[in-house]
Amino acid sequence: MKDKYIVANWKMNGSFALSESWLEYFLTNYKKDPAINVSCVLCPPLTLIDDISANVLESAFGSVESELSQNDESIDDVQEEKMIELVDNFRFLKVGAQDCHEENSGAYTGSVSAEMLQEIGCEYVIVGHSERRKYQYEANETVAKKLHSVVAKEMTPVLCVGESKEVRDSKKHVDFVVKQLSSCIPKDVEIAKLIVAYEPIWSIGTGAIPTVEEIQEMTNAIKTKLNEDLSSQVKSFSILYGGSVSVNNSAEILSAKNLDGLLVGKASLDAGDFFEIAKQASKA
Numbered sequence: 001m002k003d004k005y006i007v008a009n010w011k012m013n014g015s016f017a018l019s020e021s022w023l024e025y026f027l028t029n030y031k032k033d034p035a036i037n038v039s040c041v042l043c044p045p046l047t048l049i050d051d052i053s054a055n056v057l058e059s060a061f062g063s064v065e066s067e068l069s070q071n072d073e074s075i076d077d078v079q080e081e082k083m084i085e086l087v088d089n090f091r092f093l094k095v096g097a098q099d100c101h102e103e104n105s106g107a108y109t110g111s112v113s114a115e116m117l118q119e120i121g122c123e124y125v126i127v128g129h130s131e132r133r134k135y136q137y138e139a140n141e142t143v144a145k146k147l148h149s150v151v152a153k154e155m156t157p158v159l160c161v162g163e164s165k166e167v168r169d170s171k172k173h174v175d176f177v178v179k180q181l182s183s184c185i186p187k188d189v190e191i192a193k194l195i196v197a198y199e200p201i202w203s204i205g206t207g208a209i210p211t212v213e214e215i216q217e218m219t220n221a222i223k224t225k226l227n228e229d230l231s232s233q234v235k236s237f238s239i240l241y242g243g244s245v246s247v248n249n250s251a252e253i254l255s256a257k258n259l260d261g262l263l264v265g266k267a268s269l270d271a272g273d274f275f276e277i278a279k280q281a282s283k284a
């Protein structure tokens, strides 16, 4: 499996019309461009997940069918297990959610659980995004429970961490993020794969981005913490950067050491921009 990721976070944006044209562009261009070697994950609003998963699967199925016909083979001749493998190779986009509830079910009006997300084709779930921490008052303790529920359903958590402007100005940002990381990782759970997204709050949606050296300072600290204190819980990990990523700055950001990809907000709503960012990540 590819260990580099470009994750799209559409936040509360998008419609069926947008997802249809977005997928059309992304999947058509991906098929033409074998150079893409990063895993691309789309986290749309909940209402679109099911439809997007189905469209990606249908497109993959179509690609398998045409490849088989080029070799004078038919789908009916292929065994089920082999078919699953073939279709998976052509699933150029993975689907994720932007949040989940920490419980599997219960009286939590308006909430959706990890189990429900898995059922509609999610393979990734973002947890601890700073907008949820701010507007839904999510504390590290809740984020850790959510992460646990995602792992229990064999999906990959994308854990967001990041400091405010005040914390950075007081030069306590590294300590803050490292503490946030350990508080959000449940103690009693083995996590086969964790994606950590370093997203400084002061950079999200503002156009302000840290320097490559500032990103490296943080990715090095996150890597050290995961490799040392948290190695019994976290078996493998990738570290992403998020915050005002665009086609114009992604190549430079990706030159940071110990960085395995990007979490892209606003720019990911444009399929052309997202595809270009994935191409740049494939070269990095």
Ligand code: PGA
Pocket (backbone or CB within 6 Å): 009, 199, 203, 204, 205, 206, 242, 243, 244, 245, 263, 264, 265, 266, 267
């Ligand atoms: P942005 O958002 O790219 O629009 O700054 C990133 C995020 O919040 O994940």
